[in-house]
Amino acid sequence: MALIEFLKLALFAITRNKTRAFLTMLGIIVGVGAVIAMIGIGEGSKRASIALIQNMGSNMLTIFPGQGSNRFGPSAMGSSDILLESDPPLIQQELSGSSVVAASAHVQTTRPIIYQNSNYVTQVQGTGPEFLQIRGWEVENGRFFTDTEVRGMAKVCVIGQTVKDNLFPNGEDPVGQTVRVGALPFQVVGILEKKGAGMWGDQDDLIVAPYTTVMRKIMGRDKIQRIMVSAQEGKAELAEAEVTALLRQRMKTPPKDDNPFQIRKQDDIVQMQTQQAGILTALLAVAASISLVVGGIGISNIMLVSVTERTREIGVRRALGATRRNILWQFLVEAIVLAFFGGLIGVAFAMSAIAILQKFQVPAVTESWAVVLGLGFSGLVGVVAGFLPALKAAKLDVIDALRYE
Numbered sequence: 476m477a478l479i480e481f482l483k484l485a486l487f488a489i490t491r492n493k494t495r496a497f498l499t500m501l502g503i504i505v506g507v508g509a510v511i512a513m514i515g516i517g518e519g520s521k522r523a524s525i526a527l528i529q530n531m532g533s534n535m536l537t538i539f540p541g542q543g544s545n546r547f548g549p550s551a552m553g554s555s556d557i558l559l560e561s562d563p564p565l566i567q568q569e570l571s572g573s574s575v576v577a578a579s580a581h582v583q584t585t586r587p588i589i590y591q592n593s594n595y596v597t598q599v600q601g602t603g604p605e606f607l608q609i610r611g612w613e614v615e616n617g618r619f620f621t622d623t624e625v626r627g628m629a630k631v632c633v634i635g636q637t638v639k640d641n642l643f644p645n646g647e648d649p650v651g652q653t654v655r656v657g658a659l660p661f662q663v664v665g666i667l668e669k670k671g672a673g674m675w676g677d678q679d680d681l682i683v684a685p686y687t688t689v690m691r692k693i694m695g696r697d698k699i700q701r702i703m704v705s706a707q708e709g710k711a712e713l714a715e716a717e718v719t720a721l722l723r724q725r726m727k728t729p730p731k732d733d734n735p736f737q738i739r740k741q742d743d744i745v746q747m748q749t750q751q752a753g754i755l756t757a758l759l760a761v762a763a764s765i766s767l768v769v770g771g772i773g774i775s776n777i778m779l780v781s782v783t784e785r786t787r788e789i790g791v792r793r794a795l796g797a798t799r800r801n802i803l804w805q806f807l808v809e810a811i812v813l814a815f816f817g818g819l820i821g822v823a824f825a826m827s828a829i830a831i832l833q834k835f836q837v838p839a840v841t842e843s844w845a846v847v848l849g850l851g852f853s854g855l856v857g858v859v860a861g862f863l864p865a866l867k868a869a870k871l872d873v874i875d876a877l878r879y880e
Contacts, residue, residue, distance in 0.1 A: 500817030502770025507821025509763035517756025601689025617665030778864035810861020818853030
């Protein structure tokens with residue numbers, strides 16, 4: 476019997492009892508929909524996280540003082556005063572021809588910023604003119620401070636959009652205005668373009684000033700906290716190795732000793748985030764696939780009931796010349812069709828859910844491989860769930876089947 480005939484018989488049997496067929500498919504619908512939606516949410520979250528990390532600065536390396544195996548933050552071990560103001564220009568001068576684009580000293584603290592009657596607490600970051608190049612940022616209005624202003628410890632600053640909105644809520648132009656950072660007056664010379672949320676919060680919630688001014692006049696210290704380095708495209712690994720060698724040489728670190736500093740690459744954070752997101756996506760998909768298993772059990776159960784109900788029909792078909800193989804394929808195709816239609820409806824359900832989530836700014840995407848996986852898995856569930864009932868139907872004795880009441 477041709478496959479087309481099996482499909483016609485399957486469709487006839489399914490449409491004969493639409494309500495039962497739909498309830499049977501429900502487990503597959505929910506399972507496939509949940510698997511595709513969970514994978515979509517996981518992949519969307521991963522891409523959003525990676526985009527946020529990369530938005531913080533392409534190929535950026537951050538050098539912290541301290542020893543230890545923690546690559547994602549400064550360690551408590553070692554001296555915090557080993558990095559010098561002369562290190563960033565040394566790195567840029569020695570390595571600009573091979574792997575480094577720019578390097579800058581960096582310090583950071585938190586202070587209240589005051590303008591007239593407005594008071595707002597934010598991050599105060601001290602850095603150099605290379606900040607924009609390293610972080611991939613632009614000035615929306617005004618200018619950035621110069622190297623001369625850094626050397627002269629000028630009290631000038633550039634503010635982020637969040638700080639602007641909180642200090643200047645009436646829409647006045649902040650450029651040229653004087654704000655107080657703690658007790659010190661600073662002239663606003665520029666406004667940074669909006670970057671939005673980052674991995675560690677709102678990237679626009681900051682004020683940037685010369686690191687010499689912040690370090691000495693606000694924080695009351697004479698050593699930088701870290702160094703930011705921008706590596707040439709595709710040379711982050713080389714830059715890390717060369718910076719490590721250069722700093723070890725400058726610090727006269729013995730060959731057998733560990734580095735008295737740590738280097739964190741953006742690539743390391745991206746890799747870590749990708750691994751974590753991959754594990755989360757897999758866990759979500761496994762949890763959602765339980766519904767597919769439940770749906771398969773439902774199909775198997777209903778098909779067993781259907782075989783019992785149609786015992787006499789099976790006997791008639793066998794008496795008219797249908798072979799055991801024909802009966803086996805008839806019920807197996809019926810189970811596969813049930814599961815596949817359930818999978819198609821599940822795909823439509825998942826795509827609708829993802830579209831709704833995207834309207835609410837939830838990072839979710841429709842992955843084509845997830846759709847193929849969902850449909851393929853639903854078909855496999857149909858084969859597995861339908862095989863036992865189909866085998867039972869094929870093994871029925873013709874005489875017993877015809878006598879069945």
